[in-house]
Amino acid sequence: MATDIEHHTLSVLVENKAGVLARIVNLFSRRAYNIYSLAVAPTEDERFSRLTVVVDVDSAPLEQIVKQLHKLINVVKIVELDPSHSVERELMIATVRCPGDQRHQVTELVRIFEGKILAVNQQALTVSLEGHPSKVDDFEEMLRTFGISDIQRTGRIALPKLDRDAGKLRAVKNKSA
Numbered sequence: 342m343a344t345d346i347e348h349h350t351l352s353v354l355v356e357n358k359a360g361v362l363a364r365i366v367n368l369f370s371r372r373a374y375n376i377y378s379l380a381v382a383p384t385e386d387e388r389f390s391r392l393t394v395v396v397d398v399d400s401a402p403l404e405q406i407v408k409q410l411h412k413l414i415n416v417v418k419i420v421e422l423d424p425s426h427s428v429e430r431e432l433m434i435a436t437v438r439c440p441g442d443q444r445h446q447v448t449e450l451v452r453i454f455e456g457k458i459l460a461v462n463q464q465a466l467t468v469s470l471e472g473h474p475s476k477v478d479d480f481e482e483m484l485r486t487f488g489i490s491d492i493q494r495t496g497r498i499a500l501p502k503l504d505r506d507a508g509k510l511r512a513v514k515n516k517s518a
Contacts, residue, residue, distance in 0.1 A: 348377050349403050350427070350499050353392040353410060354418040357383055361415045365392065368409055374401045378431075378496035389417065393498045422499045429499040431474045433481060434459065436467045438488035447487055454480045465490060 355361045362381055369376050375397035383390050396406055403421070410416050422429075439447045440463075447466055451458055456470035470480045474497050481492070 347397060347399060348395050349398055350422040350424070350429070350497060351392075351394045351396060351407070351410075352420045352422055352499060352501075353394060353416060354384070355390050355392060355413075356415040356417060357388055357390045358415055361390070361413075362392070364413055364415070365394075365410070368413065372401060372405075372409060374406055374409075375399070380496040380498045382498075393496070395497050420501070422501060427499045427501050429473055429497055430471060431477045431497050432469065432471045432495040433477045434467065434469045434493050435481065435484055435489050436460075436465050436491040437484050438464060438490055439466045440464055443487055447484075450480075450483055454483075456480065 353365070355365070366376075366379075368374075376394060377397050378395035379392065381390055381392045396403070398406075407419055407421075410419055437447055444466070447468075448458065451466075451468050451470075454470055454476065455472075456468050458466055459469055460467040468484070470477055472480075477494065481489075481494075
């Protein structure tokens with residue numbers, strides 16, 4: 342499990358071109374920087390993709406990692422996301438061994454964590470949970486007591502929190518009144 346002291350979350354906006362992800366991963370590999378989590382997808386503008394990279398700062402100082410990323414030509418913008426000022430999510434899908442006598446316990450756990458049951462057979466359930474990484478960690482830990490046969494996690498995705506004042510409307514006076 343990651344702590345915010347050891348790991349930092351970077352949101353990296355890059356040009357959506359072939360080979361960009363490979364160049365970024367190669368940079369981390371060449372410099373022996375440890376990637377704790379990596380997620381990438383196109384943005385609302387098809388010209389760009391956003392990488393959410395959770396980096397291990399024990400492998401290199403954060404400033405050095407950012408400096409090296411900025412040297413890559415396809416990197417447009419890098420923002421470090423403060424956990425207290427960002428929204429973070431992760432998705433986990435797990436198959437849990439669950440004979441009939443334990444089924445109720447597992448389904449109750451899924452309900453408590455607000456997860457979903459995706460598939461069922463006589464001996465197992467496949468469940469999913471989306472939420473803050475710490476919630477996903479807690480859910481995974483609880484499922485382990487039943488026995489996880491398969492598990493996949495997406496890695497962290499994150500965006501800055503919205504400014505609460507930005508959405509406020511101001512009154513407009515009617516000139517004809």
